[in-house]
Amino acid sequence: MINANRRHNFLKGVMVDGIWTDEPHKVKEEVRLFFSQTFKETNHHRPRLDGICFRSISRLQNDRLVDIFQEDEVKQAVWDCGSDKFPGPDGLNFKFIKEFWLILKPDVLSFLDEFHEMEPFQKDLMHPS
Numbered sequence: 331m332i333n334a335n336r337r338h339n340f341l342k343g344v345m346v347d348g349i350w351t352d353e354p355h356k357v358k359e360e361v362r363l364f365f366s367q368t369f370k371e372t373n374h375h376r377p378r379l380d381g382i383c384f385r386s387i388s389r390l391q392n393d394r395l396v397d398i399f400q401e402d403e404v405k406q407a408v409w410d411c412g413s414d415k416f417p418g419p420d421g422l423n424f425k426f427i428k429e430f431w432l433i434l435k436p437d438v439l440s441f442l443d444e445f446h447e448m449e450p451f452q453k454d455l456m457h458p459s
Contacts, residue, residue: 399442
């Protein structure tokens with residue numbers, strides 16, 4: 331199915347100034363130009379937020395948000411999901427994950443620990459001064 335979609339979505343070439351071209355770099359550039367012109371923002375007027383006071387969280391709340399995931403939190407999050415919901419393209423639903431939790435748990439927790447260690451967010455977002 332994926333290969334069929336790739337074949338269907340494959341762009342073999344484009345017309346540039348009335349001339350057909352299939353050179354990859356020219357095709358990519360024409361596609362880039364088309365979309366950059368199509369989705370170009372013409373109205374640069376944006377609302378300003380000066381003078382608006384936003385509520386903020388405490389340092390303790392911030393620390394809890396960026397703290398490492400605890401095993402009981404992860405299990406509760408999995409169990410809170412409907413058993414017939416699909417988490418991704420692998421086709422495994424939460425019923426499967428719950429049924430084989432004891433086997434899958436070490437890998438899930440390891441993945442989440444690695445996610446936490448990689449620090450995908452900027453430090454200044456996690457600990458505002």
